[in-house]
Amino acid sequence: MSPTRRALLATGAAFAWARPALARAAAKVVVIGGGFGGATAARALHSGGLDVTLVEVNSTYVSCPFSNEVIAGLQPMAAQRFGYEGLARAGIRLVHAAAIGIDADARRVTLSDGTALAYDRLVLSPGIDLRFDAIPGYDAAAAERMPHAWKAGEQTLLLARQLAAMPEGGTVVLAVPGNPYRCPPGPYERASLIAHVLKTTKPRAKLILLDAKDTFSKQRLFQSAWKALYPTQLEYVPLAEGGQVSAVDPGAMIVRTDFSDYKADVACIIPPQRAGRIAAVAGVADRSGWCPIDPMTFESRLVPGIHVIGDAAIAGAMPKSAFSANAQAKVCADAVIDLLAGRAPGTPKLINTCYSLVAPGYGISIAGVYHPAGGVLADVEGAGGISPVDAPMALREQEALYAADWYRTITRQVFG
């Protein structure tokens, strides 16, 4: 403890009347998870004058947004990687270790390096874990043959290599889980860009898209683009037509449904997911595997003093996206600052926007505005929605440009 802080604690009571902000200035916040949510939260909390420690096990972040473009060979992997030097330069204390224990009563986080961090409030932005117990045959070892590529990194490169090496006339099988999962339109963007690769490099090859549901994000836009661009490359099999995967056999490269067996040359299996593991350790995940939160503050409904943002949170109508995580982080940080200062947080409004590419130079989008209503984050009626279904190509080109610029903007804001 610094002499200044010790002096503060010794005399704090005498000054409390004069400076209600005293508690805020001295308060410690630990943020676990250095993705779009956690890194943004750390910056906002630090700007608010709090003592912030960001705990992130990796020294490099690999972005999921635009990783579908890497798989399709449209973007180098280097453009997905971000270091934490920018956050360190901003004055944020970084600890590259795994959080392995949380004592919510003692308000203490235990790290893999044996140290412990005390907190006044804790922010969890742990992202997702893949459920390797959900599809018979699909475990971590199977993912080495049938990549999920749903956490960007080596899996992304593996799928990119498999696609590039696939013979002409081959079959790609892409399996999509039921809701909720990270990045609702992501599997359909992936299907589109893989179909683009097939069309341009192996025109006799085919993609079979097996879906565990019947409706999905930006559906009309995707399906109208598929009809126009990939009529022979992409076959969509919804739940109603037997799209739900019941098992996989990675040795034989077979993807099974209750209706058919699909023999794949390349199989990308996106399994069901849950909040990142530390959420369960902290006791903030419910039986669904995700984390119920107060929509005003993102404080856990299960454990006081712990806030959950990003993909791990049950954010009502807000999708699990990088934009959402970034927006939630700022609202959560303001609420944490207010709560630590003894003020009541204001009622927030949040925005999400999300672009997808269906081909190079062909972008589509969805947007939403959200507010707390009925104890959850609900859509603001009359706002949001998808790009027009009947739009000139110029708009698709503009949205593709916006997609690329959004990625550049958000990553610079968060990591730069």
Place this chain on the structure above:
Amino acid sequence: MRLAVVSAWLLAGPVGLALATERPPPGASACAGCHVEGAAMGAIDGRPAAEIAAALAEYRSGVRPASMMSRIAKGFSEEESRAIAAYLSRQRPPGPEPSQERP
């Protein structure tokens, strides 16, 4: 002595920093997700409040065509839009960026 040290720290230290940061009105913190210098979406920090409020009103009514903002502006009332515009107008306008030419 100790009190003097503490007082000086309170005035110059993190408290001052916290008070210097203006709290954004509901919705405003999300704007910076896209609208920064160098992006095709255009920077808005430091632009006149009246200009931003007028643009939001036109997006909301549909008078002004947009790919994205018409969908977002409809989520905010006139009053909320004015508060956002006033807040953004008070933010520091972007300084010169390292040049990053688009093809």
